[in-house]
Amino acid sequence: MTTDHDGVRELLGAWAFGALRPEEEKAVPRHLAECESCAAEAERLRETVRLLDGPRGTAMSNGSGESEGVLALALRARPAVPQxxxxxxxxxxxxxxxxxxxxxxxxxxxxxxxxxxxxxxxxxxxxxxxxxxxxxxxxxxxxxxxxxxxxxxxxxxxxxxxxxxxxxxxxxxxxxxxxxxxxxxxxxxxxxxxxxxxxxxxxxxxxxxxxxxxxxxxxxxxxxxxxxxxxxxxxxxxxxPPPEEHLWRLVRLAVRILGMALGTAAPPVLFAVAGGESDAQWVLGSEDEPVRAELVLEPVDFCLLVGGRYAPEEVPRGATGDEGAVRNVLERAASLSWL
The missing domain is CATH 1.20.120.450 (dinb family like domain)
Known part of the structure; x- marks a missing residue:
């Protein structure tokens, strides 16, 4: 085990998670006691891991025999995020x-x-x-x-x-x-x-x-x-799903990327994402033509469409007007997924 600066820095993530091999467990703390920059980085990583880890718990039954442990853990752990x-x-x-x-x-x-x-x-x-x-x-x-x-x-x-x-x-x-x-x-x-x-x-x-x-x-x-x-x-x-504030950040980003992908030649569609924000609507496509259709999706459904988890023809939606213009938006949204 090397004790040089770069070698120890490579191990700081594992140290923060308590996952060092036995032969590394003594060398890392010894270096941290001598190196101020590594000690500061190690402390930041350990604090991040502590906050990410959240409270631990045991699985609970919801009365139907299905484990709810993951839900309880996720809901308790998610708010405990780093600063x-x-x-x-x-x-x-x-x-x-x-x-x-x-x-x-x-x-x-x-x-x-x-x-x-x-x-x-x-x-x-x-x-x-x-x-x-x-x-x-x-x-x-x-x-x-x-x-x-x-x-x-x-x-x-x-x-x-x-x-x-x-x-x-x-x-x-x-x-x-x-x-x-x-x-x-x-x-x-x-x-x-x-x-x-x-x-x-x-x-x-x-x-x-x-x-x-x-x-x-x-x-x-x-x-x-x-x-x-x-x-x-x-x-x-x-x-x-993500907390509402986080979900809407993802929605707005996805809309921006979708607008870039559609460009200004696509038939214009008034696109709205339901709930949460009163101004959550955008005109996608050409700015030089009248709107040809209106399309409404729920925020989680829109994200799952962009994430490749809905086929364009299957995503729940409300739509009026030119079906081809609506289909173009849905297909382009689904094509954005590299996940």
Whole structure:
């Protein structure tokens, strides 16, 4: 075990989660006693983990024999988020909720979840999905790098990377994958960009889309929630949606991205998201033509559509006017999913 600065810094996430190997347990505290910068970083990570972990509890019966433990844990854990800025709070809350759900996976990691992934692969996918933002913010990768030939599109590079990470994590136990994912999440939430909106205002291109770093935190929250819901459904457990304030942040981001995807040539549609906000309506598409149709979706249904969990023809909706214009909006929304 090396005791150099960089070597110890690599272990701080595992230290915060109490997941060091025996040979590392003495070296890390010894270095922290001598290195002020590592000690400060370690304290930030441990506080983040403590808040994310939330209160623990035991499963309860709802009277029908179905376990409610995950709901109780998630609802109690979600409000206990780190002191991050508003743009990172949805991601912090979703990480806390997923950590609560993970406790229900003991002995069930091979449960099929989504695509061809079981629960273990789904957590590995999230580890890969958070990585581009982590790398952009100066964090280190937790899985060996994948070779990317010059000229590879971001879609091909991303598909190869997530496959590589899943294959790598298959060689490890689910608990190690959870620790790596959670430590990376904690490190993201400990970055200055998670706490300072001015720093998070810098725009950067990740996963094929240029957004402020603040919005990339919301994208991470969106995907983490979608996969938390995937795992809950696979286990037969209802996972609550994000708190209303967080949900509407995700809605507004998804609408902005949908508007960018539709451009100004699409037939204009008055799009509204029901409930919560009186001004939650937008004209999507051309600004030079009369509105051809009106479309209304519930906020959770809209997010699940954008997340690829509803087919365009199946999502519950209210619609009037030009059916083709409505279908164009729904199909474009569904096409946004890279989850």
């Amino acid at each position: 991050v800025a508003a743009h990172a709070a949805p991601y912090a809350a979703t990480v806390a909720g997923l950590q609560a759900l993970v406790r229900e996976l003991d002995g069930r990691w091979s449960t099929p979840v989504v695509h061809d992934w079981d629960a273990h692969a789904t957590l590995a996918h999230l580890l890969a999905a958070d990585e581009p933002l982590a790398l952009r913010l100066g964090l280190d990768a937790r899985v060996p790098a994948s070779p990317v030939p010059e000229g590879t599109s971001w879609e091909e590079a991303w598909s190869a990377r997530t496959a590589d990470v899943i294959a790598y994590e298959r060689q490890r136990g689910p608990e190690e994958t959870v620790t790596a994912w959670a430590a990376q999440a904690a490190a993201l939430l400990a970055t200055p960009e998670a706490r300072d909106l001015e720093r998070a205002a810098l725009a950067t291109t990740l996963m094929g889309i240029r957004l402020p770093v603040a919005d990339h935190f919301l994208v991470r929250a969106f995907e983490a929630w979608i996969h938390t819901d995937d795992i809950g459904r696979a286990l037969g457990l209802a996972v609550p």
